[in-house]
Amino acid sequence: MFSGLSAFALTPLNETGIDEAAFVRLIERLAAAGVDSxxxxxxxxxxxxxxxxxxxxxxxxxVRHAAGVPVIVGIGALRTRDVLALAQDAQTVGASGVLxxxxxxxxxxxxxxxxxxxAVTQSLTVPLCVYDNPGTTHFEFSDELHGRIAQLPNVASIKIPGVPGDLETVRQRVERLRALIPAQVTIGISGDAFAATGLHAGCEAWYSVMGGLFPELAVAITRAARQGQVDEVARLCAPLAPLWTLFLQYGSLRVMAxxxxxxxxxxxxxxxxxxxxxxxEARQQLGAILGSTGLPV
Amino acid sequence: MFSGLSAFALTPLNETGIDEAAFVRLIERLAAAGVDSxxxxxxxxxxxxxxxxxxxxxxxxxVRHAAGVPVIVGIGALRTRDVLALAQDAQTVGASGVLxxxxxxxxxxxxxxxxxxxAVTQSLTVPLCVYDNPGTTHFEFSDELHGRIAQLPNVASIKIPGVPGDLETVRQRVERLRALIPAQVTIGISGDAFAATGLHAGCEAWYSVMGGLFPELAVAITRAARQGQVDEVARLCAPLAPLWTLFLQYGSLRVMAxxxxxxxxxxxxxxxxxxxxxxxEARQQLGAILGSTGLPV
Structure with missing residues (x-):
């Protein structure tokens, strides 16, 4: 479950509640596209x-609409008390893993x-992915801390933030972390702009934002990368570069929403x-980018 | 209400709930010490x-235990929806203002x-204090934005983070902000280590963490500062310097708790x-500091 393409879905909502029908459509698209989780x-x-x-x-x-594809549920909260309750809820409804x-x-x-x-891993019956995202949590993991947490029961993966740099730099960064964690704990890359290099550098998973909306392309990139098809990955990714610029400027959530x-x-x-x-203007610019990449607008 | 000493109380709690009796004792101490809010x-x-x-x-x-001292209630949340509900709640129970x-x-x-x-100021019947705390919110207000928000109805004060530097530097910073906001909007300093200079530099209020636990001393510092008694303020503050070092190292909340x-x-x-x-060791160090300053331990 914590390898290949993990596609992260939006939760469409407004001030009165969640748009459940729209959410279900997003989940069904992901399942149909053959994402790994x-x-x-x-x-x-x-x-x-x-x-x-x-x-x-x-x-x-x-879980109900994933057609058997494993569902990973985010259980983050400010309080340990609330995280424990959310973990329990996720397990109760059949989550395959938690983040x-x-x-x-x-x-x-x-x-x-x-x-x-x-506290949380002790309470779990499903595997957990450690979500390292200093941009939103404002917590910087040291590799030493990752190493300690990865020894805890039920820890199965680490979702690392995008690593800038060339392939060799990224490979070295992934290997430094790998040396500190048990062999069965996978490393997944996030930060879509850095995904291709991350996968080439040995990350087993891509925890993908764009994959939540454009799953076919993200699946194709992931499979090509895991088969070492560097040129094919580059070809598939090239039209996406302007999207990464917008991600940087406005945040990936606002852009994908x-x-x-x-x-x-x-x-x-x-x-x-x-x-x-x-x-x-930003909205128009995004529309133009999506149009030129052939992605649906 | 948004001038003088505003003393911020801890909410003592554990994993099962809030210790209401301990909280009420803290509130009663503040009211008895004559804090301004x-x-x-x-x-x-x-x-x-x-x-x-x-x-x-x-x-x-x-509100029930403040013996008539105005109570300012924090209504922050990640979602506008929740902030609006919290504002309504605060007003319903008799808060004099919100933060x-x-x-x-x-x-x-x-x-x-x-x-x-x-959205929030439009919904209010009590005055609001804008709480500028980039250390926890990770949002940096520009002065221009402060100026625009301060024009909104019901905005009555701005709680600014501590300003490092000498008196003249701080005075200039306060005056730059003052020039952009309506005359009736007060400026209050926070970051206890910077309070004395902030008050000398023209801040009307001290939004104080240490005042929540040591209100007599904080009231004395505030009154002396507002009367221009620079030497007296320095004398009162001098023994607190080691406390500010701990604040910097561990955060004021952990130290005061x-x-x-x-x-x-x-x-x-x-x-x-x-x-x-x-x-x-840090706990022992704090005990020693509090003992040497004559504050209760």
Whole structure:
């Protein structure tokens, strides 16, 4: 489950609630495209903005409509108490795995984060992926801490942030981490712009935002990369470069939410206020990029 | 209400709930010490870690036990929807004012933050203090944005983060902001280490963490500062310098929570996991500092 393409779905919503029909359509598209796993309630799925009851419902819908594809459910929250409850909920509705980022309001210490993973992994019956995303959690894992957490029971993967640099640089970074973790724990790359290099450098999984909306292309890139088809991967990725520029400028969530709106897959707006999808010129620019790449708009 | 000493109370709690008796004792101490206002559910009050129902209860207890001292209630949340509900709750239980920080998970744009304050201020019947705390919200206000928000109805104060530097530097910073906001909007300093200089530099309020536990001393510093007694303020503040060093190292919340534990005012632990109060050497060091300053331990 924690290898190949893991596609992270949006959770379309507005101020009155979640658009369940639109969410189910997104999940069904992912299952039909043959992704290796479906991630729900990741950052792309707005987990941090939803109540426990809403998150339970989203997890339930995902499992129900995934047509047997394993579903990984995000269980992050500011409080250990809430993470434990969310883990229980995810397991109850049939999640195949869980994803946990050390969300923070007060800056967390390494010992506090280790304590969080210790408490949660002890309570689990499904495998866990450690979600390392300093851009949203404002917590920087050291490799030493990753090594300690990876020894905990039920830890099965680490979702690392995008690693800039050439193949050799990225390979060295992945190998440094690999040397500190048990052999059965996979390393997955996130930050879509860095996915191709990450996969070439030995990451077993791509935890993908764009894959949540354009699963066929993401599946093709992942399979080609895992077969070592460097040229084919480059060919598939080339038209996406302008998209990565927008990701950098506006955040991948806003860009993918807007793309889903433009494609008519979700209503507009589909993000929780105060977040807004792209407007005006940026929105037009995205439409033009999607048009020129042949992706649906 | 948004001038003088605003003392921010801890919300003592553990994994099973809030210690209401201990919280009420903290509130009663503040009222008895003659603080100008009591802040609850600020960062020091762990607002970000509590449910809406828990926050309603804390606000209610604070108003009930404040003996007529105005109570300012923190209403921050990641979602506008939740902030609006919390504002309503705070007003219902009799808060005199509210405090709003632009909490973030996804990095917020200036327009998104302006939209948040626009929606909330429109819904209010009590005044609002803009809570600028980039260390926890990861949002950096520009002065231009402060100026725009301060024009919104019901905005009455801005709680700025500590400004390092000498008196003249801080005065210039305060005056730059003052030039952009309406005359009736006060500026309050936070970051206890910077409070004395901030007050000397013309801030009307001190939004104080240490004042939540040591209100007599904080009241004395505030009054002396507002009367221009620079030497007296320096004398009162001098023994606190080692405390500010610990604040910097561990965060003011952990230090004050530990101090409250050491003083027997709250049970141990009193923070929501994964947060932990100071242990071992750091805890002993804090005890020694508090002993040498004559503050209760």
């Amino acid at each position: 479906i991630g729900v309630l990741g950052s792309t799925g707005n987990y941090a903005y939803l109540t426990q009851a809403e998150r339970l419902r989203v997890a339930q819908l995902a 946990l980022a050390p969300m923070s309001y007060q800056k967390l210490s390494a010992e506090e984060v280790f304590g969080l993973y210790g 807007t793309a889903a709106e433009l494609a008519g897959l979700v209503p507009h707006p589909c993000l929780p206020l105060p977040l807004r999808s792209l407007q005006g | 009591i802040g609850v559910l600020g960062s020091t009050g762990n607002y970000a870690y509590l449910t809406q129902a828990e926050r309603l209860r804390v606000a209610q207890l604070a 709003l920080a632009p909490m973030s998970y996804q990095k917020l744009s200036a327009e998104e933050v302006f939209g948040l304050y626009g 530990t101090a409250a534990e050491l003083a027997g005012l709250v049970p141990h632990p009193c923070l929501p996991l994964p947060l932990r109060s100071l242990q071992g």
